[in-house]
Amino acid sequence: MDLNTVLSRNPEAAFRLYEGQATVVLPTESKVHVINEFGSTLWERIDGVKTLGRILEEILNEYDIDRARAEADLFEFAASLRAEGMVR
Amino acid sequence: MSALFELTFVCNHACSFCYNCPSGQREMTTAEICDALRKLAEFNVLYLTLSGGEPLVRKDFFEIGRAARALGFAIRIYTNGYLIDQAMAKKIKQIVNPLEMEISVHGAHPQTHDKLTCVPGSLARLIEGVRHLRAEGIKVNLKCPVTRNNQDEVLAIERLAGELGAHIQFDVVITPRDNGDKDPLALMATDEFLEKYWNDDAYATARKERVPQPRRDAPGEAVCGTGRSGLAIDPYGNIYPCVQLRRKAGNIKELNHLQEMWATSPVLIEVRKTAVDVAQRVLKESAAGDQCTSFCMGVAELQVGDATAMYPQAAKNAEFRKKAHANWEVEQNETAGDAGEVLGKRGA
Numbered sequence: 317m318d319l320n321t322v323l324s325r326n327p328e329a330a331f332r333l334y335e336g337q338a339t340v341v342l343p344t345e346s347k348v349h350v351i352n353e354f355g356s357t358l359w360e361r362i363d364g365v366k367t368l369g370r371i372l373e374e375i376l377n378e379y380d381i382d383r384a385r386a387e388a389d390l391f392e393f394a395a396s397l398r399a400e401g402m403v404r
Numbered sequence: 405m406s407a408l409f410e411l412t413f414v415c416n417h418a419c420s421f422c423y424n425c426p427s428g429q430r431e432m433t434t435a436e437i438c439d440a441l442r443k444l445a446e447f448n449v450l451y452l453t454l455s456g457g458e459p460l461v462r463k464d465f466f467e468i469g470r471a472a473r474a475l476g477f478a479i480r481i482y483t484n485g486y487l488i489d490q491a492m493a494k495k496i497k498q499i500v501n502p503l504e505m506e507i508s509v510h511g512a513h514p515q516t517h518d519k520l521t522c523v524p525g526s527l528a529r530l531i532e533g534v535r536h537l538r539a540e541g542i543k544v545n546l547k548c549p550v551t552r553n554n555q556d557e558v559l560a561i562e563r564l565a566g567e568l569g570a571h572i573q574f575d576v577v578i579t580p581r582d583n584g585d586k587d588p589l590a591l592m593a594t595d596e597f598l599e600k601y602w603n604d605d606a607y608a609t610a611r612k613e614r615v616p617q618p619r620r621d622a623p624g625e626a627v628c629g630t631g632r633s634g635l636a637i638d639p640y641g642n643i644y645p646c647v648q649l650r651r652k653a654g655n656i657k658e659l660n661h662l663q664e665m666w667a668t669s670p671v672l673i674e675v676r677k678t679a680v681d682v683a684q685r686v687l688k689e690s691a692a693g694d695q696c697t698s699f700c701m702g703v704a705e706l707q708v709g710d711a712t713a714m715y716p717q718a719a720k721n722a723e724f725r726k727k728a729h730a731n732w733e734v735e736q737n738e739t740a741g742d743a744g745e746v747l748g749k750r751g752a
Contacts, residue, residue, distance in 0.1 A: 343501050343503045
């Protein structure tokens with residue numbers, strides 16, 4: 317995974333945003349995933365078109381955070397979303 | 405947030421204790437239902453249960469299911485399973501892809517199940533339907549209302565669920581019909597059975613707890629999520645705080661958005677307040693209230709005319725739960741006493 321990677325949300329995922337946090341349910345599992353605010357910001361932007369690099373730039377434009385830290389967090393969250401089957 | 409949507413009151417079974425009470429009004433069209441789904445999605449409902457009657461009898465069921473899936477709901481379908489053959493199971497998976505199917509079962513043997521549904525062959529069709537759903541990888545949750553007619557088959561029903569790869573949920577509380585008709589209550593399980601159900605280890609997995617545990621309501625907590633974390637909609641578009649408490653809060657056909665109704669409806673405001681009062685005062689003041697873990701304001705209102713009143717099924721089950729808990733405490737103390745005696749002897 318790198319900044320040129322394009323991710324898509326699992327089309328089977330049902331989700332809603334509640335007060336900035338995404339609640340995601342996958343029909344194949346019995347688990348409910350609640351994603352924190354930063355993860356939810358990433359989740360909302362994953363659309364099968366934008367690269368992770370573009371998403372990073374959008375997040376940096378919107379939030380006052382350190383670039384290196386944001387990039388590290390973005391890759392960590394993206395990896396965990398992929399490991400849980402919520403994105404591919 | 406969750407919503408239970410009764411798509412129709414039409415059903416291909418005639419279960420003797422069914423709570424549905426059709427009023428003869430026109431049921432919503434496909435377009436009206438899809439519009440209602442859009443409003444629910446905009447209102448941030450995540451869990452959507454498609455129910456009835458029997459939802460699969462609607463000719464437009466899959467159009468509705470497709471729309472629900474496209475709107476991003478986590479979908480459950482509550483059905484009697486009768487119409488689910490291999491082709492239907494595949495279609496359910498491909499078009500709706502539900503989180504789970506909820507299927508009503510009333511006995512482990514045809515003579516019990518079919519007698520209650522009044523449809524010969526209905527248990528065999530249900531079992532076949534569950535097999536087809538499981539073959540498609542769809543989770544199945546069987547739901548069994550326990551009556552005096554099937555109480556002796558609870559363990560056999562549990563085994564049947566296990567053989568089919570399905571989960572099973574038992575409900576020992578029989579409710580009046582939605583129009584207040586109390587005839588179904590005559591089917592309630594016997595006291596003798598209920599005492600065993602709450603006390604005996606044999607029923608521990610059926611009741612989903614080894615020992616009945618008391619309620620632990622936090623300060624300000626409500627007795628349930630009625631009008632707070634969920635709502636119900638009938639086939640005419642009427643909105644209720646939940647499927648059991650039939651106080652109409654509005655009609656989804658008449659609203660552009662649900663948000664304002666949810667915030668300002670006098671019915672919902674009253675229901676939320678009462679739900680807190682029940683947990684924080686009514687149950688605490690009742691003799692076995694701390695073991696009344698499934699108190700339902702809707703049943704109380706239908707049966708005794710007061711949403712805060714302890715109705716017989718609730719009181720009875722609470723008493724048996726309390727007794728079972730007390731028996732367990734005695735056993736624990738006896739075991740601790742025995743251990744102390746052994747230690748004492750070793751010490752000597």
